[in-house]
Amino acid sequence: MSDSINIALRFALYLDLMLLFGLAAFGLYSLRGQERVSGVQLPFAPLLLITAALGGLLSLAAMACMAWAMSGVSAWAELWPHIEMMVVQTDVGLSWTLRMAALLLAGFAVTLNHRWPSASLGLVTLAGAVALATLAWAGHGAMDEGSRRNGHFITDFLHLWAAGGWVGALAAFALLLRQAEPALAVLARTLTGFETAGAVIVLVIGVTGVVNYLFIVGPSVEGLLDSTYGQLLALKLILFAAMLVFAALNRFHLSPLLEQARQSGEHGVAVKALRRSMVLEFCVAVIILGLVAWLGTLSPAME
Structure with missing residues (x-):
């Protein structure tokens, strides 16, 4: 059961973070000027804000699932110290912290879309690239x-x-x-x-x-x-x-x-x-x- 949950969370994170990065990047290299404003051609603001927020929630769930699988405990009071240890003392935890920071930056950048659409999409693309790259620490390369x-x-x-x-x-x-x-x-x-x-x-x-x-x-x-x-x-x-x-x-x-x-x-x-x-x-x-x-x-x- 835990393997199925882990695979489902990994799949959701891949799809979510690829959409965050890929949609913002598409706006930069394919659209021009005011076409990059949310709602003119594509609804950037709601889409990117939802993917950034969902990426944060999925990351929280993935970290809890990993700690649960490694520790074997189920009660939250017992699980929390294991989560704290993983976040602070492991490479996976450091990459997770970097991802959460990148997602916060992406969410903030989305709010700038109507005033500075190009800069907004540029920041979201950069933050999305960082967040997406952190998934490598959950792959074979980490071994x-x-x-x-x-x-x-x-x-x-x-x-x-x-x-x-x-x-x-x-x-x-x-x-x-x-x-x-x-x-x-x-x-x-x-x-x-x-x-x-x-x-x-x-x-x-x-x-x-x-x-x-x-x-x-x-x-x-x-x-x-x-x-x-x-x-x-x-x-x-x-x-x-x-x-x-x-x-x-x-x-x-x-x-x-x-x-x-x-x-x-x-x-x-x-x-x-x-x-x-x-x-x-x-x-x-x-x-x-x-x-x-x-x-x-x-x-x-x-x-």
């Missing part, structure tokens, strides 16, 4: 030592940020397409502009994914599929390939179709097709995050 540990952490950071950028962009496009009459000029421009960012994201995810595999498993794949870890990893790779297919469909077919439809004035079919594609791609991304949360609790050497 390494020395220079190997540092290299593993850097790879984890890059992997998390790239994945967060992709998840946030998918959510942003889904929200833009959800409007009854989406601003087609903005939508077409952001879709075209995401081509470069998307290519960089896919490249970083691919390279860091391979490096992470080498850190965790090593260069050999022999017997990997005999373990639960290997089977989940294989499923994750299949789903990632499916996301690449969706991304290629959007890039080479649906985005040009939208541009043609925008010029002809009949855009209903193109918008519906993009909506379906983005929703499906986002759903696949959510499933992958669930697998990542599960994989983080397993070791390839367990079986």
Whole structure:
């Protein structure tokens, strides 16, 4: 039961913090000027404030769950000293404190959106990047030592940020397409502009994914599929390939179709097709995050 709760909390934190970082980053690199004001194109203020607050609550729950699993006690009066010890005396606790501080900064930065939208989104992106990076201390990299540990952490950071950028962009496009009459000029421009960012994201995810595999498993794949870890990893790779297919469909077919439809004035079919594609791609991304949360609790050497 405790394993299921741990996986659920890890999954929720991955999704929440990736949305916090990715949505704010999308506003910076895709939108311009007053388009970054909450409500003009995207409801930044409520979305980012909710994700920052939810990230804090989930972090509190995750710390309590970890202390409960490690100590074996259930009464709050007995559990609290263990939580205090973990927060103050462990690397996981220090990373947790840093995450909470980053989430507080993000929540404050959101309140500045209407006065200074670019600065606000910049601060949220920075705070979200820090908060997202702290999840690496709950992964396999924390078990390494020395220079190997540092290299593993850097790879984890890059992997998390790239994945967060992709998840946030998918959510942003889904929200833009959800409007009854989406601003087609903005939508077409952001879709075209995401081509470069998307290519960089896919490249970083691919390279860091391979490096992470080498850190965790090593260069050999022999017997990997005999373990639960290997089977989940294989499923994750299949789903990632499916996301690449969706991304290629959007890039080479649906985005040009939208541009043609925008010029002809009949855009209903193109918008519906993009909506379906983005929703499906986002759903696949959510499933992958669930697998990542599960994989983080397993070791390839367990079986």
